[in-house]
Amino acid sequence: MTVQPNSIEARDAAYHMHSYTNARVLEAEGPLIIEEGDGIYVTDNSGKRYIEGMSGLWSVAVGFGEDRLAKVANDQMRKLPYYHTFAQRSHTPSAELAEKLIQMAPVAMSKVYFTNSGSEANDTMVKLLWYRSNALGKPEKKKIISRIKGYHGITVASGSLTGLPYNHMSFDLPIPQVMHAGCPHYSAFAQDGESEADFVARLARELDELIQAEGPDTIAGFIGEPVMGAGGVIVPPEGYWKAIQDVLKKYDILLIADEVICGFGRTGQMFGSQTMGIEPDIMVLSKQLSSSYIPFSALMMNDRTYQPIADETARIGTFGHGFTGSGHPVGAAVSLENLKIIEENDLVGNAARMSPLFLDRLNRLAAHDLAKEMRGIGLIGALELHPQGDATGKAGPALVNACMERGLILRPLGDSVAFCPPLIITEDQVNQMFDIVDEAIASLSF
Structure with missing residues (x-):
């Protein structure tokens, strides 16, 4: 990432210390700036739209942009x-x-x-x-x-x-x-x-x-x-x-x-x-x-x-x-x-109804050559990869970055990648999310 002088990214990196972030990398590369949210999606300041597959930080149950709130x-x-x-x-x-x-x-x-x-x-x-x-x-x-x-x-x-x-x-x-x-x-x-x-x-x-x-x-x-x-x-x-x-x-x-x-x-x-x-x-x-x-x-x-x-x-x-x-x-x-x-809106029921598809798609990912195991229940899950040698500790971030390039935000937890979409997610959106991961993981090699 190249930070443009006087951009919001450059100003943020100059004055803002972030959580769970390498401060020196942030200074050099700047942050991703999210400007808008709607349902399970968020949009950055360049207009690129992402599925927010982590509900922010495991938390936006009702999705983004809920007018009632x-x-x-x-x-x-x-x-x-x-x-x-x-x-x-x-x-x-x-x-x-x-x-x-x-x-x-x-x-x-x-x-x-x-x-x-x-x-x-x-x-x-x-x-x-x-x-x-x-x-x-x-x-x-x-x-x-x-x-x-x-x-x-x-x-x-x-x-x-x-x-x-x-x-x-x-x-x-x-x-x-x-x-x-x-x-x-x-x-x-x-x-x-x-x-x-x-x-x-x-x-x-x-x-x-x-x-x-x-x-x-x-x-x-x-x-x-x-x-x-x-x-x-x-x-x-x-x-x-x-x-x-x-x-x-x-x-x-x-x-x-x-x-x-x-x-x-x-x-x-x-x-x-x-x-x-x-x-x-x-x-x-x-x-x-x-x-x-x-x-x-x-x-x-x-x-x-x-x-x-x-x-x-x-x-x-x-x-x-x-x-x-x-x-x-x-x-x-x-x-x-x-x-x-x-x-x-019976979002607890929706989580239960979406869970079989969510876990099935996660389990199918676990059959990939780079995958070690899947773990999950309800609408929360993780895919663990098994990189070799000096790739250990880098596989999770690599998959997350490959997903982000394709319009999906997930979170690396070491060599595991976490999934935690908003509880409002639909069947089509579950499939859309995992289709992106399928494409992203196929692009990787360790």
């Missing part, structure tokens, strides 16, 4: 553009959204706490677990178990929960209270001759051994995505979540389901917890909650989580935590309308 945001901005939820203040959108989420929860939940991103929600979750342990008179019960390849955000606490090297390197993470259990990726981590059932049993046994080694009375919680996203779209083997939950129940350890990617239809049911048979104590929500039209997130907690926290606020006299934008009225109003669209 724009109207609700405008109406709320005019009526009450901002108010807070500190010191017993609230407003109608946050009250109604909290009620709606409690009604939607797949297991009994007690309270909702609003934040502005998945990272903030998980960071808040960590503080709540520590606060709760102190309230229970268990100041030693502060450790949290996450998993290798899990993704839970990028703040100091949530970045520590994340189990990916790039999120730790040079940041001095993870913090000491966080440890990582095994990843449920069978083909990558199974031992020779180990069946899926044996693999599941071993991961559960290793978790039990980790808890015993650390001391059960020091473990506050276990966090996991129902289906791992940024770690490579890793669908756990059958029986995995039951085995993990059995261990956690044995030691009375809270279970946190990170539904930031899976929630609101991505796996073909409203929540990934339903798809995977998880009964969480805390659920973390973001992305498709507002379709990322506006930054918004939440966590829900059950009564056994909430009651000690509430008692501690009474003892201290306040809950000394909060964000200026917690429960923002515009974000809450947009989220409410977004959930209405998901329900009224």
Whole structure:
């Protein structure tokens, strides 16, 4: 890419530091500038149109350019553009959204706490677990178990929960209270001759051994995505979540389901917890909650989580935590309308109906000579390539670039390529997306 002087690309590269980007490459090459969005498509500033095969960042459930969300945001901005939820203040959108989420929860939940991103929600979750342990008179019960390849955000606490090297390197993470259990990726981590059932049993046994080694009375919680996203779209083997939950129940350890990617239809049911048979104590929500039209997130907690926290606020006299934008009225109003669209247009059902075709086309790609395996469920999937020698680590980006040249935006995760289209996608559009990938992968050689 050649950056023209004084172009928007050059100005962006000169003044704007990007996430998940090599800063020196950005300075030299500039960014792709996206100007417009419509349905499953986005258009760059040269007029080139792309299928957004990643829903932005796993998140635009209702597609781009949804007028209902724009109207609700405008109406709320005019009526009450901002108010807070500190010191017993609230407003109608946050009250109604909290009620709606409690009604939607797949297991009994007690309270909702609003934040502005998945990272903030998980960071808040960590503080709540520590606060709760102190309230229970268990100041030693502060450790949290996450998993290798899990993704839970990028703040100091949530970045520590994340189990990916790039999120730790040079940041001095993870913090000491966080440890990582095994990843449920069978083909990558199974031992020779180990069946899926044996693999599941071993991961559960290793978790039990980790808890015993650390001391059960020091473990506050276990966090996991129902289906791992940024770690490579890793669908756990059958029986995995039951085995993990059995261990956690044995030691009375809270279970946190990170539904930031899976929630609101991505796996073909409203929540990934339903798809995977998880009964969480805390659920973390973001992305498709507002379709990322506006930054918004939440966590829900059950009564056994909430009651000690509430008692501690009474003892201290306040809950000394909060964000200026917690429960923002515009974000809450947009989220409410977004959930209405998901329900009224049966987008969860559409994900379930499109899933067989989506997974079939993904599976056909896995038969290619350059492919290693496919992974997927609902409308989320990944194709892993198997390059040789010095091509390792470059195959995923190469395929993504070849797709982008042909009008499809995907995301490389090492040598895997992730797919996560908007939930509004049609059969014709699924086929159009995979036809592009077919052509792109045929153009590659390693």
